[in-house]
Amino acid sequence: MDKIIIEGGQTRLQGDVTIEGAKNAVLPLLAATILPTEGKTTLTNVPILSDVFTMNNVVRGLDIAVDFDEENNTVIVDAQGDILDEAPYDYVSQMRASIVVLGPILARSGHAKVSMPGGCTIGSRPIDLHLKGLEAMGATITQTAGDITATGKLHGARIYMDFPSVGATQNLMMAATLAEGTTVIENAAREPEIVDLAQLLDKMGAKIKGAGTEVLTITGVEKLHGAEHQVVQDRIEAGTFMVAAAMTSGDVLVKDAVWEHNRPLLAKLMEMGVEVTEEAAGIRIKSDVSKLKPVTVKTLPHPGFPTDMQAQFTALMATVKGESTMIETVFENRFQHLEEMRRMGLHTEILRDTALIHGGGSLQGAPVMSTDLRASAALILTGMVAQGTTTVGKLTHLDRGYYQFHTKLAKLGANIRRISED
Secondary structure, eight states, X not given: OEEEEEEESSXXXXXXXXXXBOHHHHHHHHHHTTSOSBSOEEEESOOOOHHXXXXXXXXXXXXXXXXXXXXXXXXXXXXXXXXXXXXXXXXXXXXXXXXXXXXXXXXXXXXEEEXXXXXXXXXXXXXXXHXXXXXXXXXXXXXXXXXXXXXXXXXXXXXXXXXXXXXXXXXXXXXXXXXXXEEEEESOOOOHHHHHHHXXXXXXXXXXXXXXXXXXXXXXXXXXXXXXXXXXXXXXXXXXXXHHHHHTTOEEEEETOOTGGGHXXXXXXXXXXXXXXXXXXXXXXXXXXXXXXXXXXXXXXXXXXXXXXXXXXXXXXXXXXXXXXXXXXXXXXXXXXXXXXXXTTOEEEEETTEEEEEESSOOBOOEEEOOSHHHHHHHHHHHHHSBEEEEEEOTTTGGGTOSSHHXXXXXXXXXXXXXXXO
């Protein structure tokens, strides 16, 4: 079991940092490689993350050839032969995002069996929107013994989603590409990762309009072919380093960061008093934490403030003198990291979906445990500004979404190292 050890208190991050391909984009992209019956699909800028290895194994479990060239961050998938229609439980159970293989398998084979997925324990993430959408397209859904079975030839439909679920939008998009007729998805998710998936599907021969808006229109085609696609940059990793720079009074260039993708976060950083500059090479973050002021943040589906940046931003709030407010509207259990941060001296009050952060007080290093993926990063960032030594355990969460996180922070000046207890 690995741990990260941070010697905090005097850290000021400086320099530039390179961001990996987006975890939240590459997983549905890998699911999309199930669809083509002609040619191979090549994904570049693929991050080396445990979730990527898991999804690769989910796809391999369908009797599809998957080659991951880690040195060149490239995955080549050959799904041209006959495929299996049952996703392997051992891998699906490890990761919530694996549910997005249901739509592609069903669309291609007319039958799909997928186990109920696992993932971070950050609250209820029901898959009813996925299933209702597939049923509207003509699928028959049964759930028995922890498995979801879907059968039937899909046809176009008009689908209104009660909530703009990213996973459901992706699943239904992929299923609709091979459905007969036209599918319209209303109140669709609008995240950059949705646009990235639509771009790959279009390269494969799909006909998709409206990606990035709340109405998606997909006209089904008879078959799809392989394509080459570069995974979009990870806006959440980029945002994490932006927050790290802000809370350490740093000066950091986040290379190739996309302003439009990070707009909600950048707006709140500037409201706090952080200096944010768009440069040719990326986005530069400069800060004097002693001059920052508290803010109120409310997480919302894109283009609102991302829930995946909530934990990291509360770490920044902890360093800013005064009372900041964080309202979490997406996941009900996503304040678990604040209990760990209390061990480090944070004064916070939690009432249902709202956390009051009394920032600017003295923080002390302590042994803490990661509660989910983004909480892992938040605890590490807090350790950099706390006095003394902080030890962060349960790094399996961190490795799902950040590649060499401690190495990148060390390059920027953090006193941080990763050790194995073994």
